[in-house]
Amino acid sequence: MSSPRIQGWCPGALQPMLAEDGWVVRIRPPLGRLTQAQARGIAALASRFAQDTVEITGRANLQLRGITDVDYPVLLPGLQALGLVDADIRAESRRNLLLAPFWQADDGTTELANALALALNAPQAPNLPAKFGFALDCGDTPVLRTSSADIRIERCDSGFLVYADGSTTGALAQVGDVVALAMALARWFIDAGGIATPRKRMASLVASQPLPHRFTATPVPAAAQHQPPLGRVPQGYLAALELGQLPATTLAALAELAHLRLTPWRSVLLEGVEAIPALPDLITRADDPRLRIHACTGAPGCGQAAGATRPLARALAAFLPVGQTLHVSGCTKGCAHPAPTLTVVATTTGYNLIHHGNAASPADLVGLTPAALATQLQERAHATPL
């Protein structure tokens, strides 16, 4: 078996990425779902061939890291045997679909997702950038508007609305036309020069180019910001993981309970389950302070990090008042949380604090130690009106 290929910033299973702590493999489970056998199999593979904590990403994928040159050629066939690897790199990199995890078996979401995956892998499909993705948000109300996607498909009173991320208008479609419309919008992205925009994302293009007429006809309806639920929901039971870190032992235990759906909110939905046993690492209460922190891999796993992130985020969580989130980033790229919030960024001269911004925003305080950061957050918490 050949050695894995070094990639820039969007790993897959067939195309892993080399980090400081070994190869990173990203699994895109079909329909964002793991059968019990698949979940059990991933847990076993992670325990043997990777770090024994699996990461849930912001696009509801799974990431294994810390894989050696020797173990990758054994891990990959294991994932293939579980039905979790596409036929080739082209199919893997194009199947960038995020499904709202509350789909029902008879609501058409899975049929749309399969049809879209087929269309994206067709020979005539546009050659989209690696991060370009589609959100299938086909429940009664949209829940994915704050999740990363370039083309959004939502259910509406008259069928479906297909629209470009960043736009306030879209095109109405009946179920049989949704995929063709989404592909037309993807083709427009390429033809209009989206690939040449700095971020290669739809919202950047929409900010500078008029959309084709048919995608300007219908306003995107307003919707309240979705608060990801925890606990019992009609489709099963939702439990979250601190920083999206899912220990292999916990995954193995969940696999004994039910099939799993992955969410973009660092949580898992156990299909058809009404209650779960008290497993370590699972967060089931919305007021749990561990839900308030975001952190990327940081040092030593990421070569671009100027400092550790996750231990610091855990230590600072206790100082965050209810409703305040904290993002600790190893560098100004801010992989873990692009949206503005209270942010700490590691630098070669200490940690910078940004009162409200993303990792690239100007710092309010620079060169802080972890202890000084804790003091700042404590003072800030006391100054926050109740």
Ligand code: SF4
């Ligand atoms: S934000 Fe920077 S340090 Fe953190 S994972 Fe991304 S590139 Fe690495």
